[in-house]
Amino acid sequence: xxxxxxxxxxxxxxxxxxxxxxxxxxxxxxxxxxxxxxxxxxxxxxxxxxxxxxxxxxxxxxxxxxxxxxxxxxxxxxxxxxxxxxxxxxxxxxxxxxxxxxxxxxxxxxxxxxxxxxxxxxxxxxxxxxxxxxxxxxxxxxxxxxxxxxxxxxxxxxxxxxxxxxxxxxxxxxxxxxxxxxxxxxxxxxxxxxxxxxxxxxxxxxxxxxxx
Amino acid sequence: xxxxxxxxxxxxxxxxxxxxxxxxxxxxxxxxxxxxxxxxxxxxxxxxxxxxxxxxxxxxxxxxxxxxxxxxxxxxxxxxxxxxxxxxxxxxxxxxxxxxxxxxxxxxxxxxxxxxxxxxxxxxxxxxxxxxxxxxxxxxxxxxxxxxxxxxxxxxxxxxxxxxxxxxxxxxxxxxxxxxxxxxxxxxxxxxxxxxxxxxxxxxxxxxxxxxxxxxxxxxxxxxxxxxxxxxxxxxxxxxxxxxxxxxxxxxxxxxxxxxxxxxxxxxxxxxxxxxxxxxxxxxxxxxxxxxxxxxxxxxxxxxxxxxxxxxxxxxxxxxxxxxxx
Numbered sequence: 001x002x003x004x005x006x007x008x009x010x011x012x013x014x015x016x017x018x019x020x021x022x023x024x025x026x027x028x029x030x031x032x033x034x035x036x037x038x039x040x041x042x043x044x045x046x047x048x049x050x051x052x053x054x055x056x057x058x059x060x061x062x063x064x065x066x067x068x069x070x071x072x073x074x075x076x077x078x079x080x081x082x083x084x085x086x087x088x089x090x091x092x093x094x095x096x097x098x099x100x101x102x103x104x105x106x107x108x109x110x111x112x113x114x115x116x117x118x119x120x121x122x123x124x125x126x127x128x129x130x131x132x133x134x135x136x137x138x139x140x141x142x143x144x145x146x147x148x149x150x151x152x153x154x155x156x157x158x159x160x161x162x163x164x165x166x167x168x169x170x171x172x173x174x175x176x177x178x179x180x181x182x183x184x185x186x187x188x189x190x191x192x193x194x195x196x197x198x199x200x201x202x203x204x205x206x207x208x209x210x211x212x
Numbered sequence: 213x214x215x216x217x218x219x220x221x222x223x224x225x226x227x228x229x230x231x232x233x234x235x236x237x238x239x240x241x242x243x244x245x246x247x248x249x250x251x252x253x254x255x256x257x258x259x260x261x262x263x264x265x266x267x268x269x270x271x272x273x274x275x276x277x278x279x280x281x282x283x284x285x286x287x288x289x290x291x292x293x294x295x296x297x298x299x300x301x302x303x304x305x306x307x308x309x310x311x312x313x314x315x316x317x318x319x320x321x322x323x324x325x326x327x328x329x330x331x332x333x334x335x336x337x338x339x340x341x342x343x344x345x346x347x348x349x350x351x352x353x354x355x356x357x358x359x360x361x362x363x364x365x366x367x368x369x370x371x372x373x374x375x376x377x378x379x380x381x382x383x384x385x386x387x388x389x390x391x392x393x394x395x396x397x398x399x400x401x402x403x404x405x406x407x408x409x410x411x412x413x414x415x416x417x418x419x420x421x422x423x424x425x426x427x428x429x430x431x432x433x434x435x436x437x438x439x440x441x442x443x444x445x446x447x448x449x450x451x452x453x454x455x456x457x458x459x460x461x462x463x464x465x466x467x468x469x470x471x472x473x474x475x476x477x478x479x480x481x482x483x484x485x486x487x488x489x490x491x492x493x494x495x496x497x498x499x500x501x502x503x504x505x506x507x508x509x510x511x512x513x514x515x516x517x518x519x520x521x522x523x524x525x526x527x528x529x530x531x532x533x534x535x536x537x538x
Contacts, residue, residue: 173405
C-alpha cells in the first residue's frame with residue numbers, strides 16, 4: 001500500500017499528532033485540579049516518566065517503520081516525536097526538582113550524585129538537551145548532515161539509559177514486567193538497525209544457506 | 213464517641229493550623245521562585261483540594277475513648293485519602309488497587325489463631341477481640357518507607373492486653389503476624405512480588421510496648437477492607453509495612469521471624485525498620501517525608517523524626533547500632 005500525503009495532508013496529520021501528544025499532559029492536569037488523586041505529585045512524576053519512554057520508543061520506531069512500509073514521509077514526524085520525549089522529560093525533571101527538592105538546586109544535585117538510579121535518569125535528560133537544541137532545520141544546516149547525524153545517534157544511548165533508570169526504580173519490588181516490555185521494544189528497534197547496517201554479511205549468509 | 217470527624221479533620225482548632233513563621237517564609241520564597249519562571253494554577257488546586265468525598269460502604273461505628281497520652285495533636289489525614297492510597301499488595305501493587313479490589317475480602321466470620329510459645333493457645337473471633345479490651349482511639353503518625361506520611365485516628369487497644377491473655381512462655385522471644393493469603397479473595401496473591409502469606413514480626417518487648425496497637429478500626433468505624441480489616445497491628449514508630457494487616461495468625465516464637473519484605477529485599481528492608489531519618493533507603497533519602505494532602509505543591513516536604521517522633525521507644529534499642537540493625 002502506498003500512502004503519500006500531500007503537503008497539506010501532512011500538515012494536518014502533524015497538527016493532529018501534535019494535539020494528541022498533549023493529551024497525557026491534559027489528563028494529568030485534569031486529574032490533579034479536579035482533586036481525583038490522593039497523591040497527584042507521585043502521579044505526575046510517574047506519568048511524565050512513562051511518557052518519556054513511550055515517546056523515545058515512538059521516535060526510535062519511525063525509521064524502521066519507514067523502511068518496512070516504504071512510507072518515506074514518516075520520517076517527517078520523527079522530530080516532533082523526539083521533541084515530545086524531551087518535553088515530557090522536562091516535565092519529569094521539573095516534578096523531581098519541585099516536588100522532591102522544592103527547587104533547591106544544591107540539594108537536588110546531591111541527590112543525583114548519591115543515587116545511581118537518579119544519576120542515570122538525570123544523564124539521559126542532560127543528553128537529550130543537545131538533541132533538542134539542534135533539532136531545527138537551521139541547526140542541522142549549521143552542523144552539517146554528517147555531524148548532525150553523529151550527534152543524534154546519542155538517542156541510541158539515551159533510550160537504554162531511560163530504561164535502566166526505570167528498571168532500577170522498579171527493582172525494589174521485583175516488579176519488572178514493564179521495564180522488560182520497554183527493554184524488549186528498544187532492543188528490537190536498535191537490533192533492526194544493526195541487522196540492516198550489515199549488507200556485507202549477506203554473501204556469507206547466502207553461501208551458508210546453499211550449503212544447508 | 214464525642215470526637216467529631218470532618219472529611220479533612222480540619223474543624224478542630226489544631227495549633228498546627230496556625231501558619232508558623234518558617235512556613236510562610238518558605239511560601240514566600242516559593243512564590244519568588246515561581247515568579248522566576250514556572251507554572252501557575254495554585255488557586256485551582258486549593259479549590260480542588262476541598263472536593264467532596266464518600267466514605268467506603270458498610271463500616272460499623274465503634275465506640276472508643278480518645279487516649280490523649282498516645283495521640284498526636286496534628287491535622288488528621290482525611291478518611292478518603294487514608295482509604296484510597298494504600299500499599300496492600302494482596303490486592304495489587306498500585307496504591308489505588310486496594311480501594312478498588314478489597315471489597316472481595318470477607319471479614320466475617322473471621323478468627324485469629326494465637327499459638328506457639330504460649331501457655332494458653334487460643335482461637336479468637338472478631339467479636340471476642342472487640343470485647344477483649346476497652347477500645348481506645350489513638351491518633352498516630354504513619355510513616356511509609358516510601359517517604360510519605362499520614363495522621364490516622366485508629367481504634368483498638370495495646371497488643372499487650374492480648375499477649376497477657378495467652379501467657380507467653382519464657383521461650384517466646386518474638387511475635388510473628390501472619391496475614392490472610394487467599395487468592396479467591398485477594399487478586400494480588402497470585403503475583404510474585406512477595407512470598408505469600410505476608411509475614412511480619414516484632415521483638416517481644418516491641419510487641420509489649422503500650423504504643424503497639426491491636427487495631428480494629430479507624431475514624432470511629434471498623435477498618436475499611438483496604439486498610440487491613442478486620443484486625444491488624446499498628447506500630448507507629450516503624451515504617452508502615454511492619455504493621456501487618458488482615459491478621460489470621462499470631463505466633464510466639466524463639467527465632468526472629470522471616471518477614472516478607474526482609475526476605476524479598478534484605479538490603480532495602482531490615483527486620484527492625486524503625487523510622488530513622490539518618491538511615492537512607494538505598495534509592496531515596498529518609499530524612500524527609502511528604503504528608504499526604506499537605507506537602508508538595510506549595511510546601512516543602514517535612515523533616516522525618518527519629519522513631520517517627522515516638523522517642524519513648526528509644527530505650528528499647530539502647531546500645532544497638534541502628535545503622536546496622538536498620
